[in-house]
Amino acid sequence: MATQRSKPRSRKRRRRAPPGRALAASPRPEPREDRPARPRSVAGRTSPLGTYGERPPSPFGGLPVSEIAIAGGVVALVFGVIRQGGPALIGGVVLCLLGVIEVTAREHFSGYRSHTVLLAGIPAVVAEFVIVLTVGPPAVRVLLLVPVAAVFGACAWFLRRRFLVARQARLAKPQPLVD
Numbered sequence: 001m002a003t004q005r006s007k008p009r010s011r012k013r014r015r016r017a018p019p020g021r022a023l024a025a026s027p028r029p030e031p032r033e034d035r036p037a038r039p040r041s042v043a044g045r046t047s048p049l050g051t052y053g054e055r056p057p058s059p060f061g062g063l064p065v066s067e068i069a070i071a072g073g074v075v076a077l078v079f080g081v082i083r084q085g086g087p088a089l090i091g092g093v094v095l096c097l098l099g100v101i102e103v104t105a106r107e108h109f110s111g112y113r114s115h116t117v118l119l120a121g122i123p124a125v126v127a128e129f130v131i132v133l134t135v136g137p138p139a140v141r142v143l144l145l146v147p148v149a150a151v152f153g154a155c156a157w158f159l160r161r162r163f164l165v166a167r168q169a170r171l172a173k174p175q176p177l178v179d
Helices: 065-082 087-109 116-135 142-172
Strands: none
Touching: 065 087, 087 116, 087 142, 116 142
16 A cells, blocks of 8 residues: 655744634735835845955946957857857957956955956966967876866965955955945
């Protein structure tokens, strides 16, 4: 005879009702109008990995150069994929890469948000490319992983330490009060 299975229960903890009384569904309280809402940017995060404060300003002023470069790179990348390779594909990848590097490096080195893995991966890929161009593809491809992993590890260690220094400097600066 087959055993009956019970329905899976929700993992959400429920409040226990006092004996003899059922819980009534209470509507969410409406936000009070007399109390100003706290802005999201001032909400205190204590996580060292999250964002803190305002995004660092662009070195190009109000002109969104990085975003335009990424969008143009995507257009060139799609055009290059449709034409099955060529200069448009390579140009699209390079243009996207330049825009992404600018944004991530600015956020990382200012202590706003950590992009350690992304920024450490770029020199590792360049090292792999240079090794393959100069020596040629190795017979055992795992051997290529050794110098690339060393470059990645060294860059990741340096970038993480640099981010922690920048984050500490950002935390030490008093945040401007938002009215």
